[in-house]
Amino acid sequence: MDASPTRGSRLWARGTRPVKDADEDRIVAGLYREYHRPLLSFVMKQVGGDRQWAEDVVQETMIRAWRSADRLDGEAGSLMPWLATVARRVVIDDRRRKAARPQEAGEAALEGLHIADGMEDLLRTVVVREALKELSPAHREVLNETILRDRSVNEAAEVLGVPVGTVKSRTYYALRALKVVLEERGALA
Incomplete structure (x- = not known):
């Protein structure tokens, strides 16, 4: 036309x-x-x-x-x-x-879009791993058994060869120490 x-x-x-x-x-x-x-x-x-x-x-x-x-x-x-x-x-x-x-x-719609690419998980793992290195060996061991290997307090006590109460207190103080290290690194907001 x-x-x-x-x-x-x-x-x-x-x-x-x-x-x-x-x-x-x-x-x-x-x-x-x-x-x-x-x-x-x-x-x-x-x-x-x-x-x-x-x-x-x-x-x-x-x-x-x-x-x-x-x-x-x-x-x-x-x-x-x-x-x-x-x-x-x-x-x-x-x-x-x-x-x-x-x-x-x-x-603007893309700015708020969260795409799970695994990068955040990887970075979080690296940061926690580095922070764990700054803990005492006893604290690292107890967190390794209770949190990373997902063992109960009784199982962790048996593996570590320490009383259940010791596992509980070490876990408590280890988590507090880990929190301080992560805050110092700016990993916790």
Whole structure:
């Protein structure tokens, strides 16, 4: 379709006089004046009340009417049926286009997005491992048995060869010491 406004002669509708390029502005303005409101009302229902989308559809419909001016039936009582059909097709095309590609999101939506890539867990493991090196051997042993190997206090006492009460107190003081080391490293907020 040639959208060029420089065509020397264009028929507005079959059976009417040729239209000069200078008349095209008046024709489009007349089309818009006569059919904008009813077409917008029709399109608003088609797009679920989205006014901006409806305005875009009406504009696209008017552009298509201008491009097809030489094929429109001037003897028809109203162009509304033709305009409504074109507008409905524009809406359908828009929906298909939107469904065919993913929804666009601004960068703000991505800033808060958390992607589990394992890096945080790895860093946490490294930081805790380094912090454990600063504890006394007795504290490291008790945390290794109770927390890392997931043993009960009784099992840890048996493996370490110390009384249950000793395992409990060492675990308590080891966790406090670990917390201090992690705070000094800025690992705990």
